[in-house]
Amino acid sequence: MSRVAKRGLARSGLGWMIAAVPLMMGALPATAQDRLPPAPYAYEQLRDPAKEAAARELMHELRCLVCQGQSIADSDAPLAGDMRHEVRSKIAEGQSPAEIRSWLVARYGNWVTYDPPLDAATLFLWLGPLAFLLLGGWLAFGRFRRSDDDGGGAVSGSVSGPVSDKAADKGIGA
């Protein structure tokens, strides 16, 4: 393909993309239930890049109340748009992300944040990985010790790990 043809293809691709922009913008309100346009800061960035970055980081850590399982940054639900507007407006006013998060937690509970604090409900979430790491280490330790034993001469039936040799011979190891 000649250089000219390549450039022409690139240009037509760009042309299609530009032509599709109004179509995509038209599609946004159609997915909403209401007939209002999105809140100003729902799809618009803050002028200050540092503030926008802070708002964006927080929006990725806040859970959408409608499309539960999506963050408000990812969701196109009208309420998520309004929450993004709320977050950006408060950041623009000079509030810190921590303040905004606790403001929302006071209203929706820890449910609303993807970074929940350590409490009775999240204890397993925080300590679980550590517990599994310890369990894995214990299992690995038992296995290594057993293979050492096997190398030094057969020790049948001795329990040198969480899984006995017998059990391993009969099923688990087979």
Add this chain to the structure above:
Amino acid sequence: MKKSWILFLPLAIMGLLFGGFIYRLTTPADTMIQSQWIDKPMPLFDLPPAADGVEGLKSSQLADGQPRLVNIFASWCIPCRAEAPQLEALARAGVRIDGIAVRDRPQDVADFFREYGNPFERVGSDMQSSVQIALGSSGVPETFIIDGKGIIREQHQGVILDHHVPEILAKLEALK
């Protein structure tokens, strides 16, 4: 036999897992997010009228010594239509109800009132859901029971059904 129980461990784990799946499939988890803003004062707001000919709603108007309801609704919300007769019944029983229309246009709210009636004393327009978010409300319709001091006492999520009407009346009576 020593330690033979360990052979049954995978089966037991599978059993527990499937038991859990069956339990959750038959009794789905409650996905309603309840407001934590209960027993707290009404957040400060001053909402413009939601339609021509109605009065807007200010949070300061909600602490006038009488318990009342604040109903979060929208003309685009289908369940809100089903709720209209129950709100009408509550208003007829002397309950004072204020409305907050979420993300709504004045002409749509007016159409909604024409078709389904207007049980509200005042109706504020919450264009960007800011009051809804400040209340910890996650959908429409929702109804908050407010005491005479403007403290939110309870949140009712979803449509007020026929059998909720006497319950709400009793709760409001208890707050008097």
